[in-house]
Amino acid sequence: MRSLFKKFKAGLTRTVTAIAAQTHGLFSGRKIDAASLAELEEALYMADFGVETTTEILAEIKAAYRQDAELKGQQVAAIGAAVLRRVLAGSEGRLETHVGRVPSPDISRGDQVIALIGVNGSGKTTTTAKLAHKLKGDGQSVIVAACDTFRAAAVEQLKSWTDRLKIELIASHTGADAAAVAFDAWQAAKARGHDWLIIDTAGRLHTKGNLMEELAKIRRVLQKNDPAAPQHRWLVVDGSLGANSIEQAKVFHQSFGLTGLVVTKLDGTSRGGAIVGIWRQLKIPIYFIGLGEQPDDLQPFSVENYAKAVFGLEA
Ligand SMILES: Nc1nc2c(ncn2[C@@H]2O[C@H](COP(=O)(O)OP(=O)(O)O)[C@@H](O)[C@H]2O)c(=O)[nH]1
């Protein structure tokens, strides 16, 4: 799993280097004193770890230092990582795939639907494509539904991804009924025996009421086929937005009952600590994180890799 850790580290580079630069070698041997601890505190705030988590990290380092005046370097980093591990316990969402499972006659194929929702620009369409690519790479069969029928370019954007990645797409014209597209896609997934259906949706906010209605309709229509669908209702959150995304998530959660999160764009921000606040406030499992714009830049969220990467530890 070293290569996965490397991806985390590379994807979180901005956050990791910002913390390292602001703490001037605290994790590589610099003495612990009031000045270095103050710099660490500032660095953690800047990286959006939030008051609670920052306070806990500082308190534990101070307590350990009182026990052992020789404490330094990687030992300090390890304490920070341990706090993150504890705070983030339970935050990893895991998809149960068909791989390695003996196909059971009780389990119908084509029964796993993932609906990706969220505001415009959060990364839904990109995540739809990356996720389909990932599942396909894991030996799953996938079909994708273009249910953002609101913007003219939306279907085209998804189509160019699915063409490139050779993934099956169900789409209609701009202005088409999004729920009808979802219904057709479900039927197609079932008929062709696909393992997964991933639904990309619209995210316009200026008509929030309509958006929530449209999402609810997609859900109702899918439930005609399968009362449990969509089994996964994931909010795609722009990880560089920090606290704003928490408020958005609450609105979506109320209307749609979220079962998971995807946090995108962690590569583009030095505020990668936001993920901790998102988990602390929402307690909705984080399935994947976006670490770039390439197909392989969607990774299952790993607390272990995240905690170690942030504090500059090795795998
Ligand atoms: N750097 C980076 N960019 C991303 C990531 N995910 C999405 N994007 C970019 O964010 C922009 C909006 O993404 P899009 O999928 O169209 O958002 P949507 O409106 O929610 O469908 C696009 O330019 C994407 O390439 C990510 O993890 N990292």
Ligand SMILES: [Mg+2]
């Ligand atoms: Mg989109």
